[in-house]
Amino acid sequence: MKKAKLLQTPSITFAGGIARAVRLLAMVIAVVTLTLVVLTPLGLREQVSLSGMLFLVALVVTRSRHRLSTLMLMVMAITVSARYLAWRISATMSVESLDLMLSAAMLFAELYAFLILVLGYFQISRPIVRKPLALPADLRDWPAVDVFIPTYNESLEVVRATILAAQTLDWPQDKLHIFVLDDGNREDFQHFANDVGVGYFSRRDNRGAKAGNINAALARTNAPFVAVFDCDHIPTRSFLQLTMGWLVEDDRLAMVQTPHHFYSPDPLERNLRIFKTCPNEGELFYGLIQPGNDLWNAVFFCGSCAVIRRAALVDVGGIAEETVTEDAHTALRMHRRGWRTAFLGVRQAGGLATESLSGHIRQRVRWARGMVQILRVDNPLFGPGLTWPQRLCYLNGLLYFLSGLPRLIFLTAPLGFLLLNAHIFAAEPVMVLAYALPHLTFTLMATSRIQGSFRRSFWGELYETVLSAYIVLPTILALINPRLGRFNVTAKGGLITTSYFDWRIALPFLVLFGLNLTGIAAGLWAASTGRQQLDSVLINVGWATYNLIILSVAIAAAFERQQRRRHARIVLRLPAMVERSYGNTVACELSDLSLSGASLGHAGNEIERGEELHLTLRLGEESLPMPARVVSTKAGILRLELATLSPERERFLVRALFCRADNWIRWADERRLDQPVRSFLDISLCGLRGLIQLVVNSTTSNSTISRRYT
Template identity: 25%
Template sequence: MTGRFLAIRVLALLSVLLGVNYVAWRWLASVNWEAWWIAVPLVIAETYSLIDTVLFAVTMWRARERPRPAAPPQGTVDVFITTYNEPLDMVMATALAAKRISYPHETWILDDGARPELARAAEGAGIGYLTRSADWEDKPRHAKAGNLNNALMETDGEFLLILDADQVPDPLILERTLGYFADDPGVALVQTPQWFVNVDEADPLGSQAPLFYGPIQQGKDGWNAAFFCGSNAILRRDALMQLGIVGYVRDLEASVATALKTAGRMLRRAASTRDLPADVATEVGGLGAIVQRARADLAEGTPIAEITAAVQAEVQAASRRLVEPDLADIRADVLELASLAVQRDAEVDAFVVDEGALDALAARELTPLGAIAAVDALMEAVRVDRPGEAQPVQPLATISVTEDMATAMQLHALGWKSVYHHEILAHGLAPEDLRTMLKQRLRWAQGTMQVLLRDNPIVKKGLSLGQRLMYFGTMWSYLSGFAAVIYIAAPIIYLLLGVLPVTAWSVDFFVRFLPYFVVNQILFVVVAKGIRTWRGQQYSLALFPVWIAACVTAFANVVFGRSLSFVVTRKDGRAAGGPPWREIWPQLAAMVLLAVSVVVGIGRVIAGTADGTGTLVNTVWVGYDLVVLSVLIQAARYQGYRPAEPAAHSRPLEQKEPPWTSP
């Protein structure tokens, strides 16, 4: 262990211990219960920050700086360049650079816009071109994940290098990374950093993420939890296909089990009908027994296709025997079943069973023959060929508007390994205006929260404790918007109204808070090792409305089924229009209130109606908030990248020739 990593561990441990000491004291001895309406939210926000500190400390505890792989690159490779509406010259620049990658491979443009002019350009350059097959017409498209899933079925390379349309690869990208797969057959993913060439040193939009694409990913890598970030990554095809098949089987088993349970309830209800003719009673009772046996067979592992086919055959036979006497009733009941409760969800890529709708279906006043027809329809709805999907197996996860993290987490849950390779091997383009950046960050946050709500890593089977914490830590960070509101409101309330959220600004407070704060900041400095992290810290607070909106909209999507749009990030210059002041009005309003509160607070001290120590503490607090939020004014006025300015795109690791000869 190097001296730096030993220092990181010591500081991480101290940070956690001092944080626990401070927050425990806050809960037990310093909450001003007379002003509980601000005191309690503030201590909850501080508890949130302590948990954030713990998760960061755990992440860095096993940070891993990997040596280059020992094995030479081997295996067949398909390079996928995903595109929807990006400019043709951008896509072709990336594709031509991909074609020049030194290791033998096939280059493919995956055009989700099906543009004839791009097809012609690809053909002229000798580059493969793929778009959705006819099977996708009138079916859920699943955005980028669907585009990749379609291409997986059209190609056969053992490994896939995935690039966004703006990510121009280094010719040695495969030389540097493929060896990891040969070193360890259990590796499914190698992720490399994303780095942007159209960002100056000031980075006013916070596009570069050197702390994440560095120490944080290295920390996650130490726990085998470095995850897929959507581009600049190499994946093993076998791992993805296993993921798709396992997911298909699990979803189908759960859906068939629910459908059979509902069918049994409907048949029992039908059997309880008074004055039921003997022949009908016999058929309904027999089908009830068949459904019960099917549930038992499913639990024992009988193939789903056999179960559903057997139940459907029995149902249809019973219907034929009884159809003539009660044809009119059957037709009336079937019309009631036009909309079934078992269907495919366009975003989730799984059989989604509306429990409430199925309960209503089971309780509906159907004739016995209508109940038999309903059972038949339920079995049809869960056919193994997935008639509602373009393809039965969807390897890349589609439970979120961002497919990357969800796919990586599912791979880890199946026992696969991942690698973070800390070397810039592709150079991309970042948004050049605040409006585009806000949309991009909103989509990232929405996708992450969708994964949390649909596939919570804390309870996900197959993940180790470390992996659970690493994924949860990323998701937890997007809840910071709620804490930020409290951190902004608390000093305003004190300076304007004199309402104190703590019992007193005493020595006890400072002797606990200051060591915790100082050690926490030192930990960041040591972890960063010269990396500029201030911009990232600013945006973690300054984008609080974006984080809150992401949490609310993701919750509405998952719980209430409200749709989320997938917006492709613009990377070909600035969006039309002037500074987007309306889109950052909450932050601007907060800045005004913060400034006014300082003036009022100082006036209250002069008038003798406020405590000087408390006013000083909160004035410093306000000053920090204003400095943090001020980045948005700079970002709103940003005129875009000018090539004459120095570009911050030096490589974080020295590049050397590999120890083998490239083909």
């Protein structure tokens, strides 16, 4: 019944049996036809005309924005790709040993990519746009909630805003209990918690890392619901009111997850200068994959910005401690025990992104290792309690992190021919094109259509490329022995005082780049001397060039750009007022604000640098003046540095900055849909800029680099 409410599908009541029979028949016919289409071998001309025809159909289909046409594109892409793979296995496998080895490796990568594609399409075949559900009218029916803010080694500077924001959550005060779970056992945290009036827990040992930390707190608290926020995820005031409705309504619902939103640029966004203009890595997951999971009741817990039912946690023995991705593992266990989970795609918390590329990679390596651990110790394909769609959604989530090896194979495959003279495809080059091009085109078309505004074409390959070299080993090790390795904490809120190129992190990209470049040179030389067929060379050179583009963007991402501000500035257009020392007021418009400063536009020009004044912000009907000093008055923009604030003022500022319910709602509103060609140009330009930077950097600033190494 609830699903029907969500999907708004008219229920079919008449002649249910006949309808089912017709549907089954249609399915059988479709499967038989598609199998025939996939398996029939065709000559060059027939293959080209079939692909051309399908392409024309796809062009017509893609004009409609209807969901059905998206599904059609998916089916077409899967069919064409399967056809390619069938041909690839039956007609292109070589018998020579070196060729066969490389060809098999390539085939492995291709099969992996196909599996992920099919699973992915299945997973997001019908994303659910879940709306918040109203809470009971009577406040007495609202349940009590414990808010947990686990922390280990993050500075109080980062955590205090989260604590203050949690206190302003719109929820009956006697039913809201906030706890700082400090695994770092730090005195300043305890003092701060006492000063502002929230609970403080610490432990003697840190067994079980974050999971153990939460489990220990569970044993010391008792509210029927637990909201978890990573210590740098600052909730908006409406978080509980929006998420709790579903949990109150449905008592088998174990958890509601909301998106992780980052208001500061992640290293890729900052170093490539694509912050806010291009969707980041997480947007696909929270914009599409989690809503897709919601249809199959397979929403994962993501460790933060979620509310969990205590009864469900108790039922599965608390947060899972066996793997380093305790969150997904816990959700898996809940699903095994028949609990439901839900995803509410409304950004209700804002967090800090990791500050350096190496940190970003480290964090994802942990995710990858944890997900592979789950694959080993609690494989979703087996074991009790899961529906098949749930098994497949989990499988896709876990397999995704094995992309390292396949990605490396794609990045080096053309070298087999260009450098080693091995034939990965034992076929005529023109046949390879006739089968591979439709496969690539259809995949690109369908994927671009599905991902819409949540991911740009080719950027996914970049994200995988950046990780590939780094997750290969940890994931393979985790496959062999899931008990290796420890939980590492992602550092946030740091500064990068000078811009520099992180040679160490870029090394694999540089090596791969050099190899592909050498391959292209060798191939062209071989073609010019007539030792190789030109068409084979061109195909492989084209492929290697594509690799060069993606790798150059990965290299560009390793140019760490300066990040000197202590607190991220948030664009905030609000009327504000400045009060000067002798009582005169100046009307201003706030343009951005952070926990330590503000920029304002103002018409009056008599304010001077260094002047002490008060900035009065109004939040709804409240206003509070903050003492500040003028740092600069250039170009009609007043830049203020805020003085050290009293807890009352700091809380007010946190509310103004982070807690408004609509804070992050419009963040990605002006995003356009993906256009593959434009996206290709964008990514190429990004790569080109990276290369230029690399040349300039290696010729001019050796001093900075050597300093980084010491």
